[in-house]
Amino acid sequence: MESFEVLLESSAEAHGHLCPGQVVGVRMAMLGCRLIGLDAPRRHDQIKKLIIYVEMDRCTADAVAHVTGVKLGRRSLKFMDYGIMAATFVNLETGKAFRVVSTEAARSLANSYAPEIADKYPQQLEAYKRMPDSVLFRVQQVKVKINECDLPGPTRYKTSCSRCGQVVRDQREVIQDGAVLCKPCAQESYFTDAAEVTWPDMNWKPENSLKQSRKDARSELL
């Protein structure tokens, strides 16, 4: 794994700004990986061993994902909407899992660790660099039962909604009165009043740009 400084810089660039949450996230990821025995989580031989559950959608979550390379689409990043500054690092090979929790005490202690800085966020940013892991985090060893349909890899299971016909993957369907429903049909969705519409340029496709690039390639050859 790269050094903390290198990881923080690249994490801030990927996230869009440097903030105290980036410092906490980078350190959380470094500690979590160390605890489950992965020293280069983005390397090909380790990338498939790792699943991380983040419990917040804040700056820290981006930093954890950046450092470790876990991704939502790769199913190695799980978002648990708890509103807690914590992440659980699971080594699929060994089954070991550690939940790293950012302490609230660290916020109160920022002034003690960076007393020469008066502004809140710059002070937190510097203090979180200076604090040892023992102050910044609490760690729990936990057991995480991962269902097969939540694991990375090809889709293992598909079904169709008995009401709208939508294909539902990975056992996310709902059974109501014996009927298989997708979540929107089962009234478990985040949106309401869905009404199908048309939109301008409905027939656009990237084909034109492909053709253009082919032309460019040909003219270069000529």
Add this chain to the structure above:
Amino acid sequence: MLKKIKLEEAVGTQLAHDMTEIRPGEFKGAAFHKGHTVCNEDLCRLQKMGKNHLYVIDLDEDEIHEDQAAAILADALAGDGIVWKNEPREGKIKLLAEKDGLFAVDTAALAAFNMVDEVMCATLHNHTLVKKGELVAATRAIPLIMKRAPIQRAAAIARQNGALLAIRPIRKAKVGLVITGNEVYQGLIEDRFAPILSEKVNALGSEVSEVTYAPDDAELIRKAIRSHLDRGCNLLMLSGGMSVDPDDVTRQGIRSAGAGEMHYGASVLPGAMFLVAYVGDVPLLGVPACGLFHRITVLDLILPRILAGEKIGKAELAFLGHGGLCKDCEECTFPHCPFGKGI
């Protein structure tokens, strides 16, 4: 875990902890000690102490008793020059100075330690001069029984920079004094600085090896400094010429003597025009005129720290501000007052 039993059922069981009795204005202490087997005769006294139930301890694997916890905490807190005995009284362990010196507390680590639930440590102020055997801190776990992991985390926090508490020995320095000022050099007025500074140096166990007088001339001040350094002085104190008058050239003299690092100004009254400089590893302290008029000044806060081997820089002088205002009391009680205690 703890099991609560009725007092009348407690005969024959062993007490899980010291039982503190308080008789207002008369007595506070352990009426019964941990491990004492309760007998019929004890019941009346326990009832008078307001006890109708007692605890019986049944420890889970991941739990520890407060006495074990206190020992883990004390062990982590105690650094160089700190001693303690594994004899907790009412769950509390005292930490003592093993030798004379300057008591040092990692205050950030102490704050972090005390932010862990269920543990506490209280100390004397950082930078307090202490004698061998003096009580400097005490620690305990708050509940009678607790999980082991938070105690071990608190212990790790205490060890983040080695150890949280230490006694730093005060070295015996060979001190050179440079008393500057035309008025003294020319004999127009009698110098009172040398005896005052010498007394402060002697009180801390060091000695003034030589006193040199120099006029307000940067070159002669430079020569005086170099001369002390060449004779092996490892701490120099300079008085006079520290203010903003055009004749005040002591700083120039210090600079030209080879000071690589120089911090002028301390957040202390009296002592705002104090100066700390270093020529190599040798500290030079510029004492402003307030040292003549006030019994206690910034020098009394900094000199022990210098002699304890601390490097004093901009931050150390700046952080003195909180608590750095002497109230100039009619009867000075320093060090038993708030002056210099804010850090």
